[in-house]
Amino acid sequence: MTPLLSAHGITVRYGSLAALDGVDLRIEPGQRHGLIGPNGAGKTTLLDVLAGSTRAGGRVLLAGRDVTRLGPAARSRRGIGRIHQRPAVWSTLTVRENVLVAALPRAVRPGRWHPSARRRAAERTADALLTRVGLEEIAALPAGQLAHGQRRQVEIAMGLAGRPRLLLLDEPAAGLSAVEVAWLGEFLRTLPRAVGVLLVEHRLDLVYALCDTVTVLRDGRTLATGSPARIRASGPVREAYAEGVA
Ligand SMILES: Nc1ncnc2c1ncn2[C@@H]1O[C@H](COP(=O)(O)OP(=O)(O)OP(=O)(O)O)[C@@H](O)[C@H]1O
Numbered sequence: 001m002t003p004l005l006s007a008h009g010i011t012v013r014y015g016s017l018a019a020l021d022g023v024d025l026r027i028e029p030g031q032r033h034g035l036i037g038p039n040g041a042g043k044t045t046l047l048d049v050l051a052g053s054t055r056a057g058g059r060v061l062l063a064g065r066d067v068t069r070l071g072p073a074a075r076s077r078r079g080i081g082r083i084h085q086r087p088a089v090w091s092t093l094t095v096r097e098n099v100l101v102a103a104l105p106r107a108v109r110p111g112r113w114h115p116s117a118r119r120r121a122a123e124r125t126a127d128a129l130l131t132r133v134g135l136e137e138i139a140a141l142p143a144g145q146l147a148h149g150q151r152r153q154v155e156i157a158m159g160l161a162g163r164p165r166l167l168l169l170d171e172p173a174a175g176l177s178a179v180e181v182a183w184l185g186e187f188l189r190t191l192p193r194a195v196g197v198l199l200v201e202h203r204l205d206l207v208y209a210l211c212d213t214v215t216v217l218r219d220g221r222t223l224a225t226g227s228p229a230r231i232r233a234s235g236p237v238r239e240a241y242a243e244g245v246a
């Protein structure tokens, strides 16, 4: 089967530092793939490369098509959605407007429909997502007024509004309360299998419970890839984590 995403020999250098040094990654359709590793391992850099916002050596293929030379907007149109390490919402727009802005580009095929029909389609998508993430009651509030956990929910709705085939999540549980982490785990578990997930997370309990495959990065290289059970039992992985995670 053609992988949903495959990345080959991904290399990113900042001066003498190799943030990523020849990383390969393969994500199957519908897979929940965890990406873990100590601080500075290169996890966020790899998500940046896959989303098209950082240039890198190597190749990235989405569903068999080479997207290496495409920027973030083109990759997003082709189905790569991104949730950032720090929630990136428009603070002066309302919760609903944030999700609407994210839904508009993929509401219908560009140029096919009248703009007002396109807007109505985006509104339907946005309202359905706001209900699904449980934000409908505060949809009219400016996003800047929300607590961190609610901003995270808005960003998740925004990420899904683009109808991704692959959702890249960068530490979505960071800064969430125990109740919010439980909500997040359940929400990700119930995502349709049509959406592949690449989950970067320091909360290993969440990764092991949710993911079918886990890749461990350390110093810009792949240390191991395997089932959660295999990764959990791996001595080198435990050693890498013993160096400390913030
Ligand atoms: N724009 C940049 N300029 C220079 N160095 C950078 C830049 N971005 C990242 N780095 C370095 O690249 C390495 C990988 O960083 P990255 O943010 O990808 O790590 P991470 O695995 O996401 O860590 P964390 O768990 O702390 O989020 C680090 O050494 C970091 O300092």
Ligand SMILES: [Mg+2]
Residues within 6 Å of the ligand: 043, 044, 045, 085, 170
């Ligand atoms: Mg990071």
